Amino acid sequence: MSVPAIDDDLWSAVGDPTRRQLLDLLLAEGGGTATTLSARLPVTRQAVAKHLGVLDRVGLVHGTPSGRERRYDVDAAQLARAVAQLASVGAAWDARLARVKGIAETIQRTRDAGQEG
Amino acid sequence: MSVPAIDDDLWSAVGDPTRRQLLDLLLAEGGGTATTLSARLPVTRQAVAKHLGVLDRVGLVHGTPSGRERRYDVDAAQLARAVAQLASVGAAWDARLARVKGIAETIQRTRDAGQEG
DNA sequence: CCTAGAGTGCAACCAACGGTTGCATATCGA
């Protein structure tokens, strides 16, 4: 019943703003290297490299060495899975919020009924 | 067009696993204090207190002093807003994934057409 | 009133993480 039935790794990987931007860029440009990506972001190549390492470790991207550079591409299936989990968390909270709202209304109705007697 | 058009504070507040559990507990039990909540979690009261402070600062919960204790309750509206933003991020990525998939299929079709000639 | 207990808040400290700089290494091109 508890919400955190997620790959916590996956969530925390997507939880970082820079990593989200990175995924966004990779999707928009169809892949890239640490150098090319860092040129588009306000952080250094090293920071980007670290993030790509994290994303690679959880399987959201795949890095393939090609000559002297290393190209990274998004694993669409894995990202889709992450997005689905994101949605499921949202849905769980939505449900709980709805329940809380329902209870609150019930209490209100009960109170009204009691006052009018 | 870029995804991070979110209250980054709100996202990062919800981004922490412990804080998500905290919100979950607060919703389930209809509020609580740092002490009662910490009894349900594998962290100390101090850690819980800090998290409650963060959540309070971004408006996801409200703390009201009552005698010698301080009771916290979820701001359902604010949490609903956060959940909505969560959903919007998911939708944005979904859209992008769909586009990428479409492109990939186009390429595939082009390749097939070329090969059959 | 005084005292014991419960609940809180503040401060110092530690580990992990995002970020930076510096340097060494490997590859491409002339």
Place this chain on the structure above:
DNA sequence: TCGATATGCAACCGTTGGTTGCACTCTAGG
């Protein structure tokens, strides 16, 4: 071979989640 480019590794810094320890406040009993 030599210079330029791209990478990887390591040390260092600031922030943050977490802990422990202590002082303060409020409540309840004698």
